[in-house]
Amino acid sequence: MTYAWMAGQHWVPELLACVPDLPGVRLLEPVTAPHLPAAVAVWCLQCDFSAGDLSSLLPRLSAVEQARCLRYRRLHDRLRFALVRIILRHLLASRLGCAAAAIDIAYSAYGKPYLPDHPHWHFNVSHSGDRALIAISQHRDVGVDIEALTSASAASDVVTAMTVQERQYCHAHGELALMQIWSGKEAVLKAMGVGITRHFSLVSVIPLSPWQYAVSWNMDRAPLVEAWELMAPSGFVAALALLA
Numbered sequence: 001m002t003y004a005w006m007a008g009q010h011w012v013p014e015l016l017a018c019v020p021d022l023p024g025v026r027l028l029e030p031v032t033a034p035h036l037p038a039a040v041a042v043w044c045l046q047c048d049f050s051a052g053d054l055s056s057l058l059p060r061l062s063a064v065e066q067a068r069c070l071r072y073r074r075l076h077d078r079l080r081f082a083l084v085r086i087i088l089r090h091l092l093a094s095r096l097g098c099a100a101a102a103i104d105i106a107y108s109a110y111g112k113p114y115l116p117d118h119p120h121w122h123f124n125v126s127h128s129g130d131r132a133l134i135a136i137s138q139h140r141d142v143g144v145d146i147e148a149l150t151s152a153s154a155a156s157d158v159v160t161a162m163t164v165q166e167r168q169y170c171h172a173h174g175e176l177a178l179m180q181i182w183s184g185k186e187a188v189l190k191a192m193g194v195g196i197t198r199h200f201s202l203v204s205v206i207p208l209s210p211w212q213y214a215v216s217w218n219m220d221r222a223p224l225v226e227a228w229e230l231m232a233p234s235g236f237v238a239a240l241a242l243l244a
Contacts, residue, residue, distance in 0.1 A: 033211040033228040033240070040137040042144065042240060043091070044233060045084060047130050052079035060086050062105070076130075084125055084132045091136060095121060112193040124190055131236060141243040143190030145183045149176075149235050158182060163204040163218070173207075179237045180229060181205055184213045187239040188225050213239070 032042070054075065058066050061082060069081045089100040096103065096118055106116045115121050122137045128148045135144040159167060162181065170178045184205035189196045201218070205227060208214040213227040224244030232238035 033230050035212070036228055036240070037140075037242065039139060040135060040142060040240070040242065042230060043087070043134045044146070044238075045087065045132045045134070046233070047076070047080050047083055047132070052076075052083065054078055054082060057082035057086060060089075060101075062101075065105070080127055080130075080132060084127065084134065088123065088125065088134050091134065092121070092123065095136065095138075108193050110193055110195050112190065114193075126186070126190075126238075128236065131233060133230075133238060135240055137242060141191050141193065143187040143192070143241045144230075144239070145186035145190065146232060146236055146238040147179055147183045147186075149179060149237065158200065161200045163201065165204050165206055165216075169206050176237070177207065180207055180239070183237045183239040184215075184227050184229065184241070187241040188213075188215055188227050191225060191241040191243050192223060215241075 036042075052075075057079070058069065061069060065081075065085055069078050069085075072078045072081060086100075089103055092103050092115070093100040103115065104117055105113050107113055113123070113125075115123070120139055122140065122142045124135050124142050124144045126133045126145045128146045129150070131146055131148070133144045133146045135142045159170065159178070162170070166181050170181065184207075185200060185203060186196060188203055188205055189199055192199070204214075204216045204218070206214045207229065211229050213229065215225045215227050217223075225241050226244065227239060227241040230238040230240055
């Protein structure tokens, strides 16, 4: 069973139309943030892994996607990949005016998926636990991230790779701030399409105001990036970033 909620009420009919044959899909509250550009939309999916049937989902994926799906060892990871990718394909198809199966998804050197035949359309996905995010953007590279608050113990391992400003902010604001920064950094680096581990300490992402981050770089010719905290479901934090 998959539940979906999204940002932008004008996208609701498209979501309902594109996933009628996936059991249990329904709309919940919007995923959004104040001042988020209208050209980007975000969906959050909640997967009930006990209701999934991988054998019925795999034929709806490309050969490359099937291979990537089966690399996961756990069944629920395979189910989540398949469900998210099927919904992603239909959402993209509704934008591009083509069949979902006809969409060619390629991967950069760092593993970021992109659309070689539609360079002005960008997308990104993220998952944590039973939740996943899909973001689609026109004209601007996008990165998205969602993290369960139960991942805080794992996030503590990356504190040493954070910038001085980020560590100071975490010290002053506590564990939630650590998760917000972690999610924001992941979204920014995914928007850039670079290796997260290699570049993690080169960018500083600080919550600037409710829903927005201040992004600064410790590198030459740094890109211009905007980043927002998203209204995540209870027990999660989420962020989205767009290249200028």
